[in-house]
Amino acid sequence: MLPARHRLRTSADFSHTVRSGVRQGRRNVVLYAALSDDGAPSRFGFIVSKAVGNAVTRNLVKRRLREVGAETLRERPTGVDVVVRALPAASSADWTALRSDYASALRGALRRLEPSQESGASPDGTEVG
Known part of the structure; x- marks a missing residue:
């Protein structure tokens, strides 16, 4: 279970x-x-609607x-x-498929969020400015 400080709790946070x-x-x-403030703890929120399945299935997915x-944390x-x-x-995905999809999506999202290592370089690699 994720500690309370690592959970998104309010609708505004979501x-x-x-x-x-x-x-x-x-x-x-x-x-x-989304990137949060420097030093702020990472927080997670989950949306599992009734479209996923009955209560037992939704709870398993959650x-x-x-x-x-928690692994990401x-x-x-x-x-x-x-x-x-x-x-x-x-609802029909096994543990490894769900974990793989999550990890792949997280890597892609973090890649898009993180500032480029080559600030000041143009797309063709030449120095700008």
């Missing part, structure tokens, strides 16, 4: 992450990520997503807010 962050979709999940969120304890929306396909 909305901010979804609207101002980047979006990465995969077969089983859609992941939204438990699996919380676990991969060990690697990145600060600096990012993540919202994961489970798609209906997640």
Whole structure:
């Protein structure tokens, strides 16, 4: 289970992450990520609608997503807010498929969020300015 300080709790937190962050979709999940204030703990939120399945299925999907969120937290304890929306396909996905889709989406989102290492360089690699 994720500690309370690492959970997105309010509708405003979810909305901010979804609207101002980047979006990465995969077969089983859609992941939204936004950079948070420097030093702020990473926070996670999960959206698992009734379209995913009955209560037992939704809870299983949520438990699996919380676990991969906890793994991410060990690697990145600060600096990012993540919202994961489970798609209906997640109900029939096994643990490895769900984990793989989450990890792939997170890598893509972080790649888009992180500032380029080559600031000051143009797309063709020549120095600008």
